[in-house]
Amino acid sequence: MPHYNLCLLGYGNVGRNLVKLLYDKYFDLRDKHDIEFSITGIATRRIGWLASPDGFDYEDLITDKPLVNIDPAPTNVHEWLKAARTDAMFEITSLNPQTGQPAIDHCVAALEHGAHAITANKGTVVHGYHMLRDLARSQGKRFLFESTVADGMPVFSLFRDVLPVARLRQFDGLLNGTTGVILSEIAAGKSMDEAIQSAQALGIAETDPSADIDGWDAAVKVIALATVLMDVPLKLSDVQVEGIRNLTAEQIQAARRDSKPYKLVSRVTRLGGVDEQRIIATVRPEQVPIESAMGAVGPETMLINFQMDVIPNLVIMEDNAGPYTTAYGLLCDFITAVSGVQERQIRQRPTLLDDRL
């Protein structure tokens, strides 16, 4: 049975849950997918580049026991990938959405080493998708990123594996849970500042909440989706972005009373005819009727409505992510990478937009 050495670059909550999930599903992976694995590399800024070619012990990985490194210790990503005899690397460091770095360099290093590169880091898709995809192909490996947009809710794999030959005309949806929670709290009577503080207290909003509130988190996800699913690469400046900061509490509360609550809606529409490869992309607050799926769902729900030639409206949504959900997307990518599931090549269209990223 094939045995894979797995390395995690970044080891916070997602990384720990990934390790737990891998072992929870140990027998399913072995019996249903012919996969056995060891965790042979862990790296973080704090603990450095740790490798154990025979595999770290599970108990050591999920407790705070110090992990024993090989001697001499690897001093960079290349030495680490080699020392850990890496077959697949999970890139789960925190995001730099402006550049996608250093995550892109880490993925390049993994692919050049001959390992699959799997990431939860949307910066890699936004800033490096074509390069990483092509590098992966030339290496006979995979670059996969299911967890970048909507926790582990299947989006990229949905189009890759179960919606072949579908033509995506438009998608719209709710891609940012933080603004969902803030809008919901304001609708229930809080001020913007109180709602932000409350979301921060719940661990939903970050200390600097501007990436969420001003719409940039959603915009980056829009770019990732349009790039991969529509084969239309975009820059951030191509997306018309308006966050929720300019809405007043009075507006938000009145909209809720009228049963048309505000939601931060992301939308990408493909123009037709000769403008086929052009799209309009927006992220902005919109009033959505409460008697519709998008209006009715809970504040943290991720939802995407895909409009296709073959299925006019297909909606997929995730009501509340669990602790395993993001890790599950990474695990699915790993299974896809090593199961030899055929990669369906997206037909390349000649386009002037191709090198705009």
Add this chain to the structure above:
Amino acid sequence: MPHYNLCLLGYGNVGRNLVKLLYDKYFDLRDKHDIEFSITGIATRRIGWLASPDGFDYEDLITDKPLVNIDPAPTNVHEWLKAARTDAMFEITSLNPQTGQPAIDHCVAALEHGAHAITANKGTVVHGYHMLRDLARSQGKRFLFESTVADGMPVFSLFRDVLPVARLRQFDGLLNGTTGVILSEIAAGKSMDEAIQSAQALGIAETDPSADIDGWDAAVKVIALATVLMDVPLKLSDVQVEGIRNLTAEQIQAARRDSKPYKLVSRVTRLGGVDEQRIIATVRPEQVPIESAMGAVGPETMLINFQMDVIPNLVIMEDNAGPYTTAYGLLCDFITAVSGVQERQIRQRPTLLDDRL
């Protein structure tokens, strides 16, 4: 490039749309999936067993021009499959939900001939799933049925291809559009009889609407989903079925005024612990809050909420099926069958229920 001979058994709306869709996607199939095809067999009760080993002409197929048969004409399904040199057969005759026949026999014939068997006929799954799946495996072919439950909305392929190792604890949802339309019309002021007549006039309800109204259509879909996705085979008598016939117009209208409209809800819950392989399956009218996805969606929406260990609530829904939607499910099955996408074997658990079907 591989070339496949396709045969359609049943040639009504779904069959014609499948032929149109196949030719609409001709270049995508060729360029993205390395698939070329001819339609070499058409059979219906009215026109008999028609075969054209070199392929029928597209124009002839989509107009009402009589199709030219080979001489001597095939006289049964076996002769027909052979004369048409069939590589994949689409079984799209109308359903006998009580027995699944003659669709099951047709699928057996196709598999024994050495062709893939693809069906939109849920009777085959309810009454023949294990036998047809095992026969397909022994022949090195596929038995696939994406279009049986929710038009072409991906359900079986979702679990097969993009939700590996997920453990399904419960699903609930709306599986019958006809009752959705009838309940909606009654809520808006009609009587039950008026609502049924109006749904019949729209072509949504059948002349004898009892299979929909009494919940049996939904119950058959519940059985198909539980059998395949949970590996728990059920008989119709295992499902607690209550249709909408005993609801009064007053109840339905009052529920709508209270913002808790009635929906015909299908639900399957797996019991835990030692009763792991036991489930509770119900189809019954339930009042659903309008401020929830299930309560807010339109009358014809198909919706399933999957509760899994790895994703607590994943909802997939289809707002309005288009003319291509059912045909698209069949096309996806064909692509899956011939693309060599790895079949993920469901782990067999020893169970006393296994031979109950």
